[in-house]
Amino acid sequence: MKKVGLLGGTFDPPHYGHLMIAEEVFQALKLDEVWFIPSYEPPHKEKSNTSAEDRVSMLSEAIADNDHFFLNKIEVERLGKSYTVDTIKILQETSPDTIFYFIIGADMVEYLPNWYKINELIEIIQFVGVKRSNYKLNTSYPIIEVDIPEFEVSSTMIRNRLREGKSIRYLVPEQVYKVIRERHLYGSK
Numbered sequence: 239m240k241k242v243g244l245l246g247g248t249f250d251p252p253h254y255g256h257l258m259i260a261e262e263v264f265q266a267l268k269l270d271e272v273w274f275i276p277s278y279e280p281p282h283k284e285k286s287n288t289s290a291e292d293r294v295s296m297l298s299e300a301i302a303d304n305d306h307f308f309l310n311k312i313e314v315e316r317l318g319k320s321y322t323v324d325t326i327k328i329l330q331e332t333s334p335d336t337i338f339y340f341i342i343g344a345d346m347v348e349y350l351p352n353w354y355k356i357n358e359l360i361e362i363i364q365f366v367g368v369k370r371s372n373y374k375l376n377t378s379y380p381i382i383e384v385d386i387p388e389f390e391v392s393s394t395m396i397r398n399r400l401r402e403g404k405s406i407r408y409l410v411p412e413q414v415y416k417v418i419r420e421r422h423l424y425g426s427k
């Protein structure tokens with residue numbers, strides 16, 4: 239069986255926190271690949287102001303230099319709210335020879351009780367939780383915990399820094415910053 243980690247997210251924009259947790263879980267669980275799944279519309283927050291097309295372009299640049307990272311566009315092609323339970327069912331149907339692991343940060347671990355059809359979801363997918371500043375990994379759900387170096391970066395922080403004219407160098411890959419500049423995203427000049 240092939241072992242594949244899934245990192246779902248809004249990626250608005252993608253940053254080194256995303257890449258680092260994917261690589262750490264890849265190594266710790268001896269995965270074959272990690273698939274990055276940008277959501278079309280996040281289930282639990284306001285729809286992003288950044289188009290799915292722009293988020294996909296940034297993500298594709300972010301993972302380009304890693305031969306075991308792949309982009310999966312299942313959610314942006316499905317449109318509507320991107321519920322994980324729907325995504326997992328389709329992936330399992332289309333890749334029956336693969337075991338999936340869904341990677342989430344501690345903020346999403348805390349939020350798990352509120353996920354759509356969580357009782358069904360928890361039966362069909364193995365969650366992998368990683369720590370994140372200000373959130374707890376404690377949960378009664380059966381998650382695998384992977385220890386990572388804590389890195390306090392978020393897409394919100396990147397958007398705020400750009401708005402304030404602060405540098406985001408070393409927080410996002412240079413290629414992601416290039417797309418941000420070229421497309422004037424987040425108010426960048």
Ligand SMILES: Nc1ncnc2c1ncn2[C@@H]1O[C@H](COP(=O)(O)OP(=O)(O)OP(=O)(O)O)[C@@H](O)[C@H]1O
Nearest residue numbers: 246247248249255342343346370389391392393394
């Ligand atoms: N620095 C980080 N450390 C650990 N997990 C992270 C980190 N950044 C993101 N994640 C996890 O990656 C997944 C996708 O995150 P997402 O694309 O929403 O980024 P975000 O930085 O949390 O965005 P925002 O600030 O807009 O909410 C989530 O499971 C989230 O918990």
Ligand SMILES: O=C(O)c1ccc[n+]([C@@H]2O[C@H](COP(=O)([O-])O)[C@@H](O)[C@H]2O)c1
Nearest residue numbers: 246247248277280281282321322353354
């Ligand atoms: O299915 C749900 O109800 C659900 C609720 C919260 C988060 N998720 C998924 O968890 C991933 C991280 O979410 P986010 O919004 O932090 O980018 C992303 O793939 C979301 O679709 C899914």
